[in-house]
Amino acid sequence: MDPARARAMQVALGQAATLAAGDPLPPFFHQLYFWTPEPAERLGRDGHPKVGGVIPDMGLPRRMWAGGRLAFHAPLRLGVAAERVTVCEKAERKEGRTGPLAFVTLRHEVWQGGAACVTEWQDLVYRDDPDPGAVRPVPPVAAADEEEAVERSFDATLLFRYSALTFNGHRIHYDQPYAREVEGYDGLVVHGPLLAQHLMLMAEAALGPLETFRFRATSPLMHHEVGMFCRKGRTLWVRGPDGRMCMEAEA
Incomplete structure (x- = not known):
């Protein structure tokens, strides 16, 4: 697990580049590793690898990371080989109020030194x-009774850098014409995992090393919007500028 990649993530998140070989990996930074590059002919129209391998093809074109759960069993160490x-x-495919939906849950296990260090369940829609x-x-309304809040903004450059660091080719995060004209968004979409990353770091700073974390996306945050990252005890959320709930989480 290359420390240089983790330091690049620190800089992208507005932190000092301090991580070195032997240090524990911050929570959710394992998203930087285990890339699965595919040639251009194996990509879908959205820039993601085509379905049909681990993820079955259920005939629906728009992919969204709806949420996830993580269990942290032991620290991952930088500079040490790891396997996912x-x-x-x-x-499964269902009929929703807005049409057909397909729900996919992936389980990732990250191993290092012969032990499972992180188990992650990734929910895709x-x-x-x-x-x-x-x-x-209509998205749910977010609470306004937080005990801690941090305002964060996300420009196109940050979204590009995060996409590059995580090898995420989804065009809704960097191709504004595609995001608007094909997928119907108001602008570039801030990555759900990027919102979750900030919430995890907020939780760790307040509560100490995390044992578990779960999050659920409820409304997309656009690159031209300012989000409020909130915490009350072990409950965390992202509130949009209009008061809507963009993500809810529990540590």
Whole structure:
């Protein structure tokens, strides 16, 4: 696990580049590793690898990272070889209020030194292209009783850097015409894992080393919006500028 990559993430997140070989990896920084590069002909229209391997093809084009859960068993150490094992735990198609949906749950186990250090469940949702005439669902309203809050903004450069560091080719994060015209967003979408990353670091700073963390995306945050990252005890959330809940989490 190359320390240089972790230091680059620190800088992208606005931190000092302090990590070195032997240091424990901050929570969720394992997203920087275990890339699976594919040639251009193996990519879908959205820039992600085509489905049909670990993730079955259920005929729906739009992919979203809906949330996840993590269990931290032991620290991952920088400068030490590690392995990730991935299995598809669930893949099912349902009819929702806005049309067909497919739900996929991947389980990732990250091993180092012969021991499982992190178990992560990644929840993905696939859906059809947006109907321009459909009424958009109303997102939940976020609480305003936090005991700690940090305001954060995300520009196109940061989204590009995070995409590069995590080898995430999804065009909704860097291709504004695609995000608007094909997937129907108001601008570039801030990565759900990037929101979760800030919440995990906030939780760790307040509560100490994390044992578990879960998060769920409820509304996308756009690159032109300012988000409020909030914590009350072990509950955390991201509030959009209009008061909507963008992500909820528990540490």
